[in-house]
Amino acid sequence: MAKHVATREELERxxxxxxxxxxxxxxxxxxxxxxxxxxxxxxxETPYGRKQRRKRETQRY
Structure with a gap:
């Protein structure tokens, strides 16, 4: 059985x-x-990357 390859749309979602x-x-x-x-x-952007970006953005102000 072949492995399922995630598409760009699936990854983004x-x-x-x-x-x-x-x-x-x-x-x-x-x-x-x-x-x-x-x-x-x-x-x-991964969920971890999103969390880190938001954390940096809130620390600036």
């Missing part, structure tokens, strides 16, 4: 929907490493 990278990985049934690789490849 899952990265938006879930609060943590681990939840997003579980939803796609892929490893943390593969999730990070795909997000970098498609230039998608």
């Amino acid at each position: 899952v990265a938006r929907m879930y609060k943590t990278n681990s939840d997003a990985c579980a939803a796609l049934s892929i490893s943390f490493k593969r999730f990070a690789e795909l997000c970098r490849q498609f230039d998608i």
Whole structure:
């Protein structure tokens, strides 16, 4: 049986929907490493990256 390959649209949706990278990985049934690789490849912000960006933005003011 062939592995399911996540599409860009699936990655974007899952990265938006879930609060943590681990939840997003579980939803796609892929490893943390593969999730990070795909997000970098498609230039998608991960849930962790989103959290860090928001944290930096709020600390500026």
